[in-house]
Amino acid sequence: MCGITGWVSYGRDLHPHRPTITAMTQALDRRGPDGAGIYLDTHVALGHRRLAVMDIPGGAQPMITATADGDVALVYSGEAYNFQELRAELASRGHRFHSHCDTEVVLAGYLEWGPAVADRLNGMYAFAIWDGRRDALVMIRDRMGVKPFYYSPTSDGVLFGSEPKAILANPAASHTVTLEGMRELFAFIKTPGHAIWDGMVEVKPGTIVTVDRSGIRSHVYWSLQTAEHTDDQERTVAHVRDLLDDIVRRQLVADVPTCTLLSGGLDSSAMTAIAAAQAAERGKKVRSFSVDFVGLTDNFVPDGLRSTPDTPFVHDVATKARTNHRDIVLSSLEIADPAIRAASIRARDFPSGLGDLDQSLYLLLKEIKRHATVAMTGESADELFGGYRQFFDPHARKGQTFPWLANGHQFFGRAAERPYEQSLLTPAFEAALDLTTYVQDTYLDAVRDIQRLPGESDMEWQMRKISYLHLTRFVRIWLDRKDRISMAFGLEVRVPFCDHRLVEYVYNTPWALKTFDGREKSLLRAAAADVLPLSVINRTKAPFPTPQDPGYAAALRAQCADLLASPNHPVFDLIDAELLRVAVKTEFPQSDQASRRDLERTLDLATWIDLYSPMIVMT
Structure with missing residues (x-):
């Protein structure tokens, strides 16, 4: 896990531009605190920041192989979990290795198979290879889009980086955000290819982008495909468990301390319990961490999303799995700290609108980094196995928009389904945003490529579409969030449920099998039942916790009042100052998350503008 960046310019000599590639590389210093490297040739500059996870002394980058026709240089971020098998295969083909890291295996794989090396990788990765034999840059991103990857075409080449901040560090990059970028921010959709910043593009998941003197070309090497499922219930459950055992075993491999993030929900509990069982085979214990808030467990008040606090379930899992567990307890004052808000926004390069969810995650991962360098998390299990409420919401099942937007609750602006609500x-x-049209057009584009099985019932077809949208749009919001915030501390987060073998298998499992016991995530519950406490097996889905301390809402109102004291702040080109003034004076219960989120999003926007000075074009 690292940070990569680079610059290809066919119209100039980049040797004099070392300070620029150094600045681009330094922008990613938090992603790679353990080392830095630069490769510079006439038309290419590559930068790398290293987080040492495998082969601590032997994995420095950029990694270069000299050939008679030119250098082949690699900057790599991520993990190839099958690198040992690939290494053995490549060795049998005559390749010789000088390290024990997966980076060298990926480079050798490219030398052997070219860009088709992507087809052979199992893992999360974003890497760029400068092939000096043909003066071409090859950029490859993992299938599910776990690792972020962006590029910006220039008049004579391209800029690229793990995060927009690396590209923005180059004077040639645009700092403009158009209405299209703002729509993506406000609509709560992660459209593949969109990057918020004008002129910047995301390397789409499962895609190879090649840059040479003739231009830029993309090739999709993997996408979510429809296939017939032939296994019965017993075999399906067994195969899911077999896959999970293999995935977790692979992802526990590291030369640095590892841990799991444990919420007490089914996903993280299953992952933690399986990891703990495997560690016990080697006479070791898994370290697990959870988040809590001061006074939350003892004074918990159920709301529309959460019926129980997490901590009792966390402790049940930790006890049964015999993990070395620690609760990380945060205070509302910490979460409300403007400096933490600014840090989480800088980590993500844009205002997510998630407020305390990002800030508490930032503080949680900051503390975990003190104890571990690799953490496994349960991200994407809800999207994969059907855990969210919208999977069961009749309105969401009508298929007229993205399921998580079916009731309009994620809009910052006024939703078409709830026109009576006031917007800030x-x-x-x-009016310029026109989110309703944008969401509808994006939805129609998203469902266009979904394939229907011959004879598939209307119900199964509708659930296939809902599953597809979650796995290609919704999950990427959370994957980007987890990667960007974790890597702000040089903490590598691994996501077992994003293994493409598991995704392909479960995606094509009929909905009737995914809910065979009449509950959400039946397959996962059955596959991990033997290692889970009964309390977790019987628990209903609960989202990431949020503080219930009324002091947090009071802090938000006070900070918005301070913002109103600067009436010339550019945020008021977007936010109606008078409506914000009314919202600040309005008392609302802590359980009123919509009102609280409006204040958080306003503060997020103002902080982003302060940090990045974006040129927002409203036409």
Whole structure:
């Protein structure tokens, strides 16, 4: 896990531009605190920041192989979990290795198979290879989009980086955000290829992008495909468990301390319990961490999303699995700290609108980094196995929009389904955004490529579409969030449920099998039942916890009041100051998350503008 960046320019000599590639590389210093390297040739500059996870002394980058026709240089971020098998295969083909890391295996794989090496990789990765034999740059991203990867075409080449901040460090990069970028921010959709910043593009998941003197070309080497499922219930459950055992075993491999993030929900509990069982075979214990808030467990008040606190379930899992567990307890004052808000926004390069969810995650991962360098998490299990409420919401099942937006609750502006709600956006900005049209057009584009099985019932077809949208749009919001915030501390987060073999298998499992016991995530519950406490097996889905301390809402109102004291702040080109003034004076219960989120999003926007000075074009 690292940070990569680079610059290809066919119209100039980049040797004099070392300070620029150094600045681009330094922008990613938090992703790679253990080392830095630069490769510079006439038309290419590559930068790398290293987080040492495998082969601590032997994995420095950029990694270069000299050939008679030119250098082949690699900058790599991520993990190839099958690198040992690939290494053995490549060795049998005559390749010789000088390290024990997966980076060298990926480079040798490219030398052997070219860009088709992507077809052979199992893992999470974003890497770029400068092939000096043909003066071409090859950029490859993992199938599910776990590792972020962006590029920006220039007049004579391209800029690229793990994060937008690396590209923005180059004077040639645009700092403009158009309405299209703002729509992506406000609509709570992660459209493949979109990067918020004008002129910047995301390397799509499962895609190879090649840059040479003739231009830029993309090739999709993997996408979510429809296939017939022939296994019965017993075999399906057994195969899911077999896959999970193999995936977790692979992802526990590291030369640095590892841990799991444990929420007490089914996903993280299953992953933790399986990891603990495997560690016990080697006479070791898994370290697990969870988040809690001061006074939350003892004074918990059920709300519309959470019926129980997490901590009792966390402790049940930790006890049964015999993990070395620690609760990390945060206070509302910490979460409300403007400096933490600014740090989490800088980590993500844009205002997510998730407020305390990002800030508490930032503080949680900051503390975990003190104890571990690799953490496994349960991300994507809800999208894969059907755990969210919208999978069961009749309105969401009608298929007229993205399921998680079916009731309009994720909009910052006024949703078409709930026109009576007041928006804090200025009328002009809200009209220009036209989120309803944007969401509908994006939805129609998203469902266009879904394949229906011959004879598939209308119900199964509808659930296939809902599953597809979650696995290609919704999950990537959370994957980006987890990667960007964790890597702000040089903490590698691994996501077992994103293994493409598991995704392909479960995606094509009929909905009737995914809910065979009448509950959400039946397959996962059955596959891990033997290692889970009964309390977790019987628990219903609960999202990431949020503070219930009324002091947090009070802090938000106070900070928004301070913002109103600067009436010339550019945020008021987007936010209606008078409506914000009314919201600040309105008392609302802590359980009123919609009102709280409006204040958080306003503060997020203002902080982003302060940090990045974006040029927002409203036409």
